[in-house]
Amino acid sequence: MTSLNVNIAGVMLKNPITTASGTFSARDSGAFYDINELGAAITKGVSNVPWDGNPTPRIAEAYGGMLNAVGLQNPGIDDFINNELPFLRKFDTKIVVNVVGKTINEYCEVAEKLSDAAIDMMEINISCPNIKEGGISFGANPVMAAKITKEIRSIARKPIIMKLTPNVTDITEIAKAVEAAGADGVSLINTLLGMKIDVYQKKPVLWNGMGGLSGPAIKPVAVRMVYQVRRAVSIPIIGLGGIMTGEDAAEFLMAGADAVSIGTAALVDPTAPVRIKNELIEFMEQNGYRNLRQIRDAML
Amino acid sequence: MTSLNVNIAGVMLKNPITTASGTFSARDSGAFYDINELGAAITKGVSNVPWDGNPTPRIAEAYGGMLNAVGLQNPGIDDFINNELPFLRKFDTKIVVNVVGKTINEYCEVAEKLSDAAIDMMEINISCPNIKEGGISFGANPVMAAKITKEIRSIARKPIIMKLTPNVTDITEIAKAVEAAGADGVSLINTLLGMKIDVYQKKPVLWNGMGGLSGPAIKPVAVRMVYQVRRAVSIPIIGLGGIMTGEDAAEFLMAGADAVSIGTAALVDPTAPVRIKNELIEFMEQNGYRNLRQIRDAML
Amino acid sequence: MIKKIIAAELIENKEIADKVYRMTMKAPQISESFCPGQFINVYLNDKSMLLPRPLSISSVCEDTVTLIYKVVGKGTRKIAAYCPGEVVRVSTSLGNGFRLEDVFNELGGNSKVIALVGGGMGVAPLIGLARMLIKEKKVRGLSDEVVQIIAVVGFYEEPILLEALEECCHRVYFATENGTEGFKGNVIQLIEQNDIRADYYMACGPKPMLRAIAGRCENTGISIQVSLEERMGCGYGACVGCVCKTREKGTSKTKLKKVCSDGPVFFGNEVVWDD
Amino acid sequence: MIKKIIAAELIENKEIADKVYRMTMKAPQISESFCPGQFINVYLNDKSMLLPRPLSISSVCEDTVTLIYKVVGKGTRKIAAYCPGEVVRVSTSLGNGFRLEDVFNELGGNSKVIALVGGGMGVAPLIGLARMLIKEKKVRGLSDEVVQIIAVVGFYEEPILLEALEECCHRVYFATENGTEGFKGNVIQLIEQNDIRADYYMACGPKPMLRAIAGRCENTGISIQVSLEERMGCGYGACVGCVCKTREKGTSKTKLKKVCSDGPVFFGNEVVWDD
Ligand SMILES: Cc1cc2nc3c(=O)[nH]c(=O)nc-3n(C[C@H](O)[C@H](O)[C@H](O)COP(=O)(O)OP(=O)(O)OC[C@H]3O[C@@H](n4cnc5c(N)ncnc54)[C@H](O)[C@@H]3O)c2cc1C
Ligand SMILES: Cc1cc2nc3c(=O)[nH]c(=O)nc-3n(C[C@H](O)[C@H](O)[C@H](O)COP(=O)(O)OP(=O)(O)OC[C@H]3O[C@@H](n4cnc5c(N)ncnc54)[C@H](O)[C@@H]3O)c2cc1C
Ligand SMILES: Cc1cc2nc3c(=O)[nH]c(=O)nc-3n(C[C@H](O)[C@H](O)[C@H](O)COP(=O)(O)O)c2cc1C
Ligand SMILES: Cc1cc2nc3c(=O)[nH]c(=O)nc-3n(C[C@H](O)[C@H](O)[C@H](O)COP(=O)(O)O)c2cc1C
C-alpha cells in the first residue's frame, strides 16, 4: 500500500499536498473539491490588524505564469480567528496559518494570538517589507531573518515554518540562519519579483507597478532552491513554485521537499490540489514507491 | 520616417536588435537570415585560453523556457581573433565580444587583446564563478563587481558593457557599483539559476545539475530589473530576457533599455532577430513612435 | 453550490459585429440553474496563457448557453478561433447575478418601469436578464400595465444585440458616441435628453457609466443593481485579485469585496464609487 | 546554404509499430537536396515546449519527406497527434549526412560489401541511405558483383522497417534483444555469431552500439561512418548544446564538435568514444 503520510515538525499530514498561501479560500475552493482531501490547508497571510492591500489591477498574466500584487489584503487576526477559523476547523485537514507583518512586533502579536487558537502550525511569510529597516524584506538578509525567527520562536507555542523569498543571492544562507534561530521548517519559494508593462497604455499593468511572479515559469528556480536548501539544512521543507502535475510534485519531493504546496495551479484549474494528489499516487504506484521518504531519498 | 538608430557608449547601432551572447553563430545563424540586418552581433563568451565547457546533456527544456549548462565552451581569444572575427567583420554590423574569465587577470588578458582587435565593444559577463573567491560569481557582490569593472576599464581601449546576473538580492546595487567603477553600459539579464530533475531517471537532466533558465518564462523578472536599473544609473542599458516578439522588445525599451538582445527566441525560431526587428518597426509605426528615445521616454 | 470545470461542445462561434462574437455551447450544467449576471470562466488551450477569461452568460436556452464577447487581446483572439464541434473548457456559473426577488419586492403599485442600462459589451447579459424578468413577471402574474421593461444602451460606434433586446423589452433606446447610428452621445445623455424615467435600474457596462447612473439613482432615491468588472485571476474567489470597495449598510465602514464571488452584481448604494 | 523554417502539409501520420509513427509531409524544399543522415527540426504548437524536436529524415520521394519516430515523451506525443491535412512547422535539412563520395572512393575492386548498421530508431535514416547508395551505384555503373549493400539491425522487442530495408538491401540481418523475433541478442552479437563481414560500415543507433562497432572497425582497419545523437537546443549550430569530442586527424588533440551542424554523421575514428 502506498502511504502518503508525512511528519512536518511534529504535525502528521495525511498527505503532502497543501495549498499555497494566498491561493485558497475554504469556502470558494471548497465549491470545487473536498477540502478533507488536503494534507493541510495553508491560509492566506494574516496580520495583526486588517490590511487593505493594493488597489486593482492586482493581477497580470505572464508567459506560463502570472503576476500578483494583492498586497496581502486580509481581515486581521481577530476576524480570522472568529470568522474564518471555525469554518476551516470543520474539515479533517491540518491548518497552517500564514503570518505577515511590517515589524517584528506585528508578527509576534499574530503568533501570540495563534498560539491559543485551534491551528496546527504557522507559516511565517518573511517576504514582507520590513518598514523599520527601510522597507527591505525580512527574508532578504540572514541577520534579519534570524532575528525575526528567534523572536517569533520565543513566543509561538506551535511549530513555525519560515517561508523564504527567492529574491536573494544565496537562499541557503537564509535557510541556515533561520534553522539556527530555531525555525521548525522552511517553505520555499515565494514569488519572484517581476513586472509587466502594457506598451499600449504606456504603464505597468499592475497598479502597484511590480508584483510577484508565480506558476510553471518559476518551477526550475524553485526546484533548484529546494535542492540547495535540502543540502544545507535538516529541518523539513515545504516545496512550492509552479507545481502543476503529480510529476512536478514528485520532482520537488525528489529535490528534497517533505511536502508541497499548490498555488497558481489552483487558480488555473480549481481542482488542481486533488488532481495532483491523485497523479502523485499514480506516479508512486507506477514507479514502485511505497512512501514519500523513498522519493525524497531517491537522489540523495 | 521611423529611425532605429541608437548610440550605445559612443557606438552607433543602426537598430537596437542584438544577439544575446551564446545564442548566435555567424555561420549558422547566417544560414537563416542576413546578419547585416542586426544592430550588433554579440558573440558567445571568449576566455583567455580555450575552455571545454561542461559534458552533455547541456540543454533541458522548461515550461516557457530552457535550461543551459554549456559551461562557456569557447576556443579562446587567439583562435577567436584569428578564425572567427575575420568572418564576422565581413558584415555591416557592430561587433560586441562577450568576455569571460575565472580571475580578474583572465578577463584583463582578453580585454587587452580585444583592445587591438577590430571590434566595437566588449560585454563583460560577470556571472562567471570567481575561483579566487570561493567560486561565487563576480556579479553577485557589488564590491567584486566594482573591482573587476575598474580593472578592466583601466586597460580596455573600447567601451565595456557589464553583463549582470539576476541571481542577486538587489540588482540596482550592482548596477550602481559598476557605473561608479567606470562601466560604459550594462546589459541585463543573464540567466536565472535553475534545475530540472528527471523523476524517472532520478537525476538532474543536465550533467552539471544546475543550469541557466532563459526564455519567455523569465521576462517579467528581466523587465522589472531593467526598470529598476534604469532608475538607478544613467549609463546605457542593453535589455534582454525572454524577448520573443517586437512587442516584447518595445516593453524592454519602455522599461528603460536602449537596445535589446534576442537569445532563446533565436534558438526557438532561427529568424527571430529579423522578425522581431520588423515587428518593432510595425509597432512604432502603428503607435506613432518616430525613434527609440520616444519609446524609452514614454513611461518616464 | 458545487462548481465544476466542464468540457462544453460548441454549437456556434460567429462574428456578429466588428470583432464581436456570439458563442453558443451545449452546457446543461450551466443552463439549468442560470441567474442573469453570472459569468463563466473560459479556459484556453494556449499553454502560454494560464488564466481563464471571465465572460458573462448572455442568455441560455434549454441546454445551451450563449456568450457575447469582443476580441480585445490575445485570449479573446484564441477564443474566437474555436470552431463549432470543438470542445471548450469552461467553469459552471460563477458569481452572484442580479437579485430579481429584490426588484419585484420593491416595485409596488402600477405602471412601474424597470430600466436595463448597458454600455458596450455590458449589453450582453441584459438579454438573459430581460428574458428572466419577463418569466418572473409571468410567474407573479404581472401584466405590462403593472411592470414595463425598457432598455437603454450605448455603444462607441456599432450597436449590437438591438434586435434581441427589442424582442424582450418594451422599448429600446440606444446611442452611439460618434453618432453613426441612433442618438449621438453616451447613455447618460441619452437618458437625460429623452427624460427617461424608471423605478428600478439594472446596469452593466464601463465603470464611469455605472458610477454616473448610480449617482443619479442615489440622488433620486431609486434602486439600482450594477454588474462590475475587474481584472481577475481565478474568477472563483481564491486569489483576492478582483476586489471592489463597498460600504457596509448604514455605516461609514468600508469593506473590500471580491467581484468574482461576492459580485459581480452589487447594489449601487453598496459600492464606494470614488476611487 | 540558405536554411528556412517552412510550413509543411502532412500527408500521413500513422502508427506503424508500438508507439512508432511514420509521418510523411509535402516538403519539396527538403526533398530536392536530401542527403541521407540529415535531420530536420520539428517545431511544436504547444507553447509550453519551445525547443524543436530533431528527427532524422528517413527517406524522400519526389516532393515528400518521411520521418519515422517513436513517442518517448511529451513532445513526440504532440507530434503523433497531428492529423493528415494539418500543417507542421519544420526546418529545412540540417546537419551533414553520410559522405557517399568517401564510401565509393574507398571501395576499390570487386565483391565489396557495405553494411548499414542500425539500432532501434536508428534504423530510420538507413532507408534513405540504402536507396541513395543504390542510386549512386547506378550512376557509377557498379553492379551487385562489385558492391553489395546489406543491413544489420537490432531492436529491443519489435522490429520495424524490415520490409523497407529488404526492398533495397541484398540481405537484412536482424536481432531482437528479448528474442521475440529474429536473432536473440544485440547487433554486435548478431554480427559476431553470423560472422558478417563488410568493407565499409555506416551506422546509426544508441551510443554504446556505435562505440562497440566503431571499436571493431578500428581494430580491423575498416572504415565506418556513424550518426550520433545528442540532446539539442537549437539544432542548427547556435547554442553549442550538442557537442561531442573528436580527435583531429593524426594528432592527439581533441576538439569539441557540434553534433547538429558539424555532424550528426562523423567518421568512426574521428570520435573520441571513451566518455
Ligand atoms: C465578470 C466579468 C464578465 C465579463 N463579461 C464579458 C462579456 O460578456 N463579454 C466581453 O466581451 N467581455 C467580458 N468581460 C471582459 C473579458 O473578460 C476581457 O475582455 C478578456 O478577459 C480579455 O482577455 P484577452 O486575453 O483578450 O485580453 P488581454 O488584455 O490580452 O488579457 C490579458 C489578461 O488581462 C485579463 N483581462 C483583460 N481585460 C479584462 C477585463 N476587462 N476583465 C477581467 N480581466 C481582464 C485577462 O483575463 C488576461 O488575464 C468580462 C469581465 C469580467 C470580469
Ligand atoms: C540528430 C537527431 C536525430 C534524431 N532522429 C530521430 C528519429 O529519426 N526518430 C526518433 O524517434 N527519434 C529521433 N531522435 C530523438 C528525438 O529527437 C527525441 O526522441 C525527441 O526529441 C524526444 O522528445 P520528447 O519531447 O518526446 O521527449 P522528452 O524527453 O519529453 O524531451 C524533453 C527534451 O529533451 C530533448 N530530447 C529528449 N531526448 C532527446 C534525444 N534523444 N535527442 C535530442 N533531444 C532529446 C527534447 O528535444 C526536449 O527538448 C533524434 C535525435 C537527434 C539528436
Ligand atoms: C494571488 C496570490 C496571492 C499570494 N499571497 C500570499 C500570501 O498571502 N502569503 C504568502 O506567503 N505567499 C503568498 N503567495 C505566494 C504563494 O503562496 C506561492 O509561494 C507562490 O505563488 C509560488 O507558488 P505557485 O507557483 O505554485 O503559485 C501568493 C501567490 C499568489 C499567486
Ligand atoms: C545556450 C545559451 C548560452 C549562453 N551563453 C552565454 C555566454 O556565453 N555569455 C553570456 O554572457 N550569456 C550567455 N547566455 C545568456 C544569454 O545571453 C541571455 O542573457 C539569457 O539567455 C537571457 O535571454 P533570453 O531569455 O532571450 O535567452 C547564454 C544563454 C543560452 C540560452
Ligand code: FES
Ligand atoms: S479573481 Fe480571484 S478572487 Fe476574484
Ligand code: FES
Ligand atoms: S543544438 Fe544548438 S548547437 Fe547543436
